[in-house]
Each structure stands twice: as C-alpha cells, then as structure tokens.
Amino acid sequence: MGSLYAKGGSAVQIAERIGAQIKRGDLQPGDLLPPVRQLAGELGVNPNTVASAYAKLRDAGLVATRGRAGTQVLEPPLKAVRSVRLVPEGLCDLASGNLDAALLPALSLGKDDVFPQQNGYDVSGDLPALCALGSKWLSEQGAELGEPAVFSGALDAIEKALRCHAAPGAAVWVEDPCWPPLLTLLRHLRLKPLPLAIDEQGCQLPEKDxxxxxxxxxxxxxxxxxxxxxxSAARAKCWREFLAQQPGCLAIVDDFWGPLSQQPLHLPCGADNGLYVLSLSKFLSPDLRIALACGAPPLLQAMRADQYIRERWVSHILQQIAVKLWTQVQGDGLLLRAQETYQARRDALAAQLGALAGTSLPQGEGVHIWLPVRSEAAASQIMAQRGWLVQSGEPFRLKSGPAVRISLANLLAEERERLAQDLAVAMVAGTLVN
Known part of the structure; x- marks a missing residue:
C-alpha cells in the first residue's frame, strides 16, 4: 500500500494526500493504512509526523483507529443515509413511524385566507405571530427561555448549533438507543457519538470516570x-448540576413531541448553557418543516448567521400556515384528542403484551414501543411471516441490547390483540446472541 503515497512532506501534506486517495476511491472503506513507523520509513519522515497526519484524518472523520487492528478507512457518512422504505405487499406497516392523519389538522384555505407575500429578498426577522405562539406555549410549560427563533425543522436547528459549537472530531453524548437521523448527522459533521443509556427516568448521566x-x-x-x-424531575436536576460543572458542554434539548405530551417539561439545562428545540412536525404536519429554538443569545446569533448564508430565512408563508394550524388545533380540541388517543393506544398494547408475555414495559408516551428481543433478525422475520413489518433496532443502537421498534399510530383496535400475541412469540425467538 506504500506505493500509493508520495514521498516526504509535512503532516498536513501527508493527510491531504491520503484524504484525496480516500475521496477518489483509491482507498476503500475498511482498508488499513500502513503502521505509523512503516509509512514514516517509506516517506523518509519522523514517525511523529505520520502520527500527526493520521490524527488529522481521524479528526476529519476519514479514518478510525482500531487499536492493534490498525487505522482503518471509514465509510463516507452520506452513504449511510437510508433510502425510502418500501412496505412489502400484504404487510401491516409498524416500522415507518408515520402519524395518524386523522389526528393532524386539515389545511383548508378560504377566500379570506390570503397570506401577505414579501415582494423582495429583504425579508428580516421571524413571523411575530408564530414566535408569540411559541413563547406563550413555553410559558405555559413553565419554561422561560427567551424569544424563539425559527428554523427549517428540528434537525436543521440541531445541525446549525453543532456547526457553531463543535469542531470536527469532537465527541457528543447521545441517548442510546436514539433517533437514527441524528447519528447520520453526527457522521456527516465528523463528530463522534458517545452513548448514554436510557432508563425509566430518561437519559442517564455519563460515568464519573x-x-x-x-x-x-x-x-x-x-x-x-x-x-x-x-x-423525570430528579434526573433533569442531576443533568443541570452536571452541566453546571461542564461549562464547555452545550445541552441541546429536542422536545419533538412537545404539545402532544401529557408529561411535564423538565429541562436539563438553562438558557445560558443550552438550546431548546421545538418541532412543529408531530402535532401539525410532518411536511411542515419548521422548528422553534430558544437558547443563549450568542449561540442563536451564530445559528442565524449560518442560516443567512444558506437558506437565508424560513418561508413566511409556511410560518403563516403554521400559525393558522396551531391556532386551529388549540381551538377545536384536536390537540387534546391526539394526546389522549396516542397515549391510549400505547398503554393498551403495553398492557396486553404484559399480560401475554409477563413483560412489564416501563410507562412511556409517544407512538413507539421499544421491545427488547433475543434476536432482532429472528423477531423481524417471525413478525413478517405473520403479516407485520417492524423496525429492527440496529439503526437506533450504539451499545444497547437488541430490540425492535413498534410504531402504533395507525394500529387498529381490532388488530391489537393479534399483534400482542405475535410479539410475545417473536421477542423470545432465536438465540441470545443477536
């Protein structure tokens, strides 16, 4: 492999040459780079120079050090993005995580619904009516976090915050299991995820050592x-105490369930050391790519600067539609009905599964159940044979054990008992090693 490299050079030059070979495809994912001393001898440089070049490649997310196994080329992050899932004919889709359309507000525009349009490219600021709705709702949650800013969805806000705060190669603590697009984003930003386990009180804190x-x-x-x-209130308090001792650690709070939640909002941080993100997708429409973010003014200012050189602003027409829909769901009782319906579906399946399998699932909310299994492959295959498409847990996991995710938003009441029976069989199928 040494023949691939040009002779001599500084650490920066060596890193640039190897990086170019990785991007051209001369070096493929999984390939091993030569040991430091071997390459230093071939290039006629000090081993420290090669070690520094490898460190730059690691910080750029192009390679990873595998201990005695050597330094290995990584897969380009964007290749890890999954294609659109196709549901095989005859299977009931419990994998996609879609919402119940009957619990989303219908957008109907009458003759009086004429949204003023900007006539130029000098749009400044966010829509005051939307920011006012967000501020009022947060105040009702007991959270005083300052004036919200508008971004193009939760992932957009999280990406901008990480771009402004974290340098490539840095480590970021994430929940394990967690939302797969977040892991893809971290790979894209060349950030290293550090897993934190989840229990009945939420995300656990890092170990002291x-x-x-x-x-x-x-x-x-x-x-x-x-x-x-x-x-929980106790766990959030622990996080606040921990973060107070870690002034360089930014806490990003992704309250994606937001107004659909029946639980109180326990913030793990304050406005001075955190960023709170509220997505409008889950309770208004997944296609309405809008999120509100509150946090430290310097961070929000940097995020707005990043926004200005990219998309520049979030469409005011979309923001006006969001105001209309948010006001609508508050007035017609749809939001309350959605809260109660989603919770009842989750609780009912958990109760039936517990009665059949003797498994006590922790109290939770949302449209998903995370079910530990012996073998993800065996469980998924059995469920498919019985007419169900479930989501294997592998894309969500870093170090946590095997499981499958069941999405319940569109599960019919008459299907629930059969689903619980099939899950009781699938969860114990296979071997103990996944």
Missing part, C-alpha cells in the same frame, strides 16, 4: 424516540 468528555449532549425531555421515556 468517563475517558472522553462530550462537547455537547443531545437530550429528549419527553417521549424519547424509540423508547418513549421522559426525563
């Missing part, structure tokens, strides 16, 4: 996807 410290932590306060767990 953790070898690596995260420059940020991403936490779900309610209805964590996929487990459905929420942060």
């Amino acid at each position: 953790a070898a690596t410290l995260g420059c940020a932590v991403i936490l779900t306060p309610r209805a964590q996807n996929p487990t459905g767990m929420s942060l």
Whole structure:
C-alpha cells in the first residue's frame, strides 16, 4: 500500500494526500493504512509526523483507529443515509413511524385566507405571530427561555448549533438507543457519538470516570424516540448540576413531541448553557418543516448567521400556515384528542403484551414501543411471516441490547390483540446472541 503515497512532506501534506486517495476511491472503506513507523520509513519522515497526519484524518472523520487492528478507512457518512422504505405487499406497516392523519389538522384555505407575500429578498426577522405562539406555549410549560427563533425543522436547528459549537472530531453524548437521523448527522459533521443509556427516568448521566468528555449532549425531555421515556424531575436536576460543572458542554434539548405530551417539561439545562428545540412536525404536519429554538443569545446569533448564508430565512408563508394550524388545533380540541388517543393506544398494547408475555414495559408516551428481543433478525422475520413489518433496532443502537421498534399510530383496535400475541412469540425467538 506504500506505493500509493508520495514521498516526504509535512503532516498536513501527508493527510491531504491520503484524504484525496480516500475521496477518489483509491482507498476503500475498511482498508488499513500502513503502521505509523512503516509509512514514516517509506516517506523518509519522523514517525511523529505520520502520527500527526493520521490524527488529522481521524479528526476529519476519514479514518478510525482500531487499536492493534490498525487505522482503518471509514465509510463516507452520506452513504449511510437510508433510502425510502418500501412496505412489502400484504404487510401491516409498524416500522415507518408515520402519524395518524386523522389526528393532524386539515389545511383548508378560504377566500379570506390570503397570506401577505414579501415582494423582495429583504425579508428580516421571524413571523411575530408564530414566535408569540411559541413563547406563550413555553410559558405555559413553565419554561422561560427567551424569544424563539425559527428554523427549517428540528434537525436543521440541531445541525446549525453543532456547526457553531463543535469542531470536527469532537465527541457528543447521545441517548442510546436514539433517533437514527441524528447519528447520520453526527457522521456527516465528523463528530463522534458517545452513548448514554436510557432508563425509566430518561437519559442517564455519563460515568464519573468517563475517558472522553462530550462537547455537547443531545437530550429528549419527553417521549424519547424509540423508547418513549421522559426525563423525570430528579434526573433533569442531576443533568443541570452536571452541566453546571461542564461549562464547555452545550445541552441541546429536542422536545419533538412537545404539545402532544401529557408529561411535564423538565429541562436539563438553562438558557445560558443550552438550546431548546421545538418541532412543529408531530402535532401539525410532518411536511411542515419548521422548528422553534430558544437558547443563549450568542449561540442563536451564530445559528442565524449560518442560516443567512444558506437558506437565508424560513418561508413566511409556511410560518403563516403554521400559525393558522396551531391556532386551529388549540381551538377545536384536536390537540387534546391526539394526546389522549396516542397515549391510549400505547398503554393498551403495553398492557396486553404484559399480560401475554409477563413483560412489564416501563410507562412511556409517544407512538413507539421499544421491545427488547433475543434476536432482532429472528423477531423481524417471525413478525413478517405473520403479516407485520417492524423496525429492527440496529439503526437506533450504539451499545444497547437488541430490540425492535413498534410504531402504533395507525394500529387498529381490532388488530391489537393479534399483534400482542405475535410479539410475545417473536421477542423470545432465536438465540441470545443477536
């Protein structure tokens, strides 16, 4: 492999040459780079120079050090993005995580619904009516976090915050299991995820003797996807105390379930050391790519600057539609009905599964159940044979044990008993090793 490299050079030049070979495909994912001393001898440089070049490649997310196994080329992050899932004919889809369309507001525009349009490219600021709705709702939650800013969805806000705060190669604490697009985003930003386990009180804190410290932590306060767990008041207090001792760690709070939650909002951080993100997708429409974010003014200012050089602003027409729909669901009782319906479906399946399998699932909320299994492959195959498409837990997991995710938003009441019976069989199928 040494013949691939040009002779001599500084650490920066060596890293650039190897990086170019990785991007051209001369070096493929899984290939091993030569040992440091071997390459140093071939290039006629000090071994420290090669070690520094490898460190730059690691920080850029192009390679990973596998201990005695050597330094290995990584897969490009965007290749890990999954294609659109196709549901095989004859299977009931419990994998996609879609919402119940009957519990989303219908957008109907009458002759009086004429949204003023900007006539130029000098749009400034966010729509005051939307920010006022967000501020009022947060105040009702007992959260005083300052004026919200508008971004193009929760993932967009999280990406901008990480771009502004975290340098490539840095580590970020994440819940384990967690939302797969978040892991894809971290790979894209060349950030290293550090897993934190989930229990009935929400995300656990890092171990006191953790070898690596995260420059940020991403936490779900309610209805964590996929487990459905929420942060308890006690756990949130522990996080606030921990973060007070870690001034360089940014806490990003992804309250994606937001107004659909029946649990109180326990914040793990304050406005001075955190960013709170509220997505409008789950209770208004998944296609309405809008999120509100509150946090430290310097961070929000940096995020707005990033927004200005990219999309520049979030469509005011979309923001006006969001105001109309949010006001609508508050007035017609749909929001309350959605809260109660989703919770009842989850509780009913958990109760039936517990009666059949003797498994006591922790109290949670949201549209998902995270079911530990012996073998993800065996459980998924058995469920498919019985007419159900479930989501294997592998894309969600870092170090947590095997499981499958069941999405219940569109499960019919008459199907629930049969589903519980089939899950009781699938969860114990296969071997103990996944």
